[in-house]
Amino acid sequence: MEEKRQTALVTGASSGIGRETAIKLAGKGFQVIAAARRMERLEELARQVQGILPRRVDLSDIEDREKFCQYLSDLPEPVSVLVNNAGYSIRGAIEDVSLNDAKRLFEVNLFGLIRVTQACLPGMRALRFGTIVNISSMAGKFAFPMSGVYAASKYAVEAVSDALRIEVRPFGIRVVAIRPGFIATEFNDVGNEMTGDLLARTDPDYKPVYQASGAGVGKMFVNATVPGPELIADIILEAVMSDAPKTAYSAGFMSKVFLEQRATLDDDAFDRFLTETTGLTDLKV
Numbered sequence: 001m002e003e004k005r006q007t008a009l010v011t012g013a014s015s016g017i018g019r020e021t022a023i024k025l026a027g028k029g030f031q032v033i034a035a036a037r038r039m040e041r042l043e044e045l046a047r048q049v050q051g052i053l054p055r056r057v058d059l060s061d062i063e064d065r066e067k068f069c070q071y072l073s074d075l076p077e078p079v080s081v082l083v084n085n086a087g088y089s090i091r092g093a094i095e096d097v098s099l100n101d102a103k104r105l106f107e108v109n110l111f112g113l114i115r116v117t118q119a120c121l122p123g124m125r126a127l128r129f130g131t132i133v134n135i136s137s138m139a140g141k142f143a144f145p146m147s148g149v150y151a152a153s154k155y156a157v158e159a160v161s162d163a164l165r166i167e168v169r170p171f172g173i174r175v176v177a178i179r180p181g182f183i184a185t186e187f188n189d190v191g192n193e194m195t196g197d198l199l200a201r202t203d204p205d206y207k208p209v210y211q212a213s214g215a216g217v218g219k220m221f222v223n224a225t226v227p228g229p230e231l232i233a234d235i236i237l238e239a240v241m242s243d244a245p246k247t248a249y250s251a252g253f254m255s256k257v258f259l260e261q262r263a264t265l266d267d268d269a270f271d272r273f274l275t276e277t278t279g280l281t282d283l284k285v
């Protein structure tokens, strides 16, 4: 008898990690719902790759998100693989980030992830199997200065993943967190665009803090080769296809160094390490 085709959902499939993941899942025979705002990109992907079903959603728009969740609930075949990937960053010292910008980011990176997961869970429970892959970040385990709000959203993704994993294990549903380091996608450009010209609007007090940390982080990239999104898509595929996926996976530029230090140093020592790495040890304003 022919096996039924399973349905996967990848959010943020119009570029970067999500796009590569959608392609790889389709290659494994999944019917892949590829969701994001840029429908023209998704339609182009569907023309190129068999098994891709493009679907527009703006996860920051609560009404639109609810419509999308209704669509998911009404699917004839439930989603059995959910890749919660859509996300973006904003930069800025905590004092500089408006609450509106922080709330919007949380609507996409956290509440969107929770809501889409809620919409997929009844179907997975009915199946008594499923895999939920949450794209966190190495910033889900420590926070770079000037990226505190983004890191806060990813810490929250880690907490949700940890609780959910234990809650849904009795139904045969697996939950995996992925912690990419730096990966070459549109992520940086989007972050810059969403943030705007920080130096122009910050208080003069902060200028040297931005400049020192910018130079500190910049140093890490000298002569560096930053891997592309295929690296993470391969890991997602490995987790989805595995009989016993790990709780969390990490890969990407600098992820090993930072996550190993975070796992081995105590809080004070890690704080010193990160202050040093980001070039702020000797700064006094």
Ligand SMILES: NC(=O)c1ccc[n+]([C@@H]2O[C@H](COP(=O)([O-])OP(=O)(O)OC[C@H]3O[C@@H](n4cnc5c(N)ncnc54)[C@H](OP(=O)(O)O)[C@@H]3O)[C@@H](O)[C@H]2O)c1
Pocket (backbone or CB within 6 Å): 011, 012, 013, 014, 015, 016, 017, 018, 035, 036, 037, 038, 039, 057, 058, 059, 060, 061, 085, 086, 087, 088, 089, 108, 135, 136, 137, 138, 179, 180, 181, 182, 183, 184, 185, 186, 187, 188, 190, 229
């Ligand atoms: N690249 C890195 O260095 C890095 C490192 C750690 C973690 N990550 C995480 O990896 C994930 C994927 O990022 P990426 O590197 O592949 O970046 P990317 O190329 O910018 O992709 C982000 C995806 O999210 C979608 N998205 C953004 N806002 C959305 C919204 N309001 N509604 C629906 N979809 C939205 C975008 O689609 P539309 O614009 O078409 O809506 C796009 O498809 C993110 O969660 C990010 O935090 C990335």
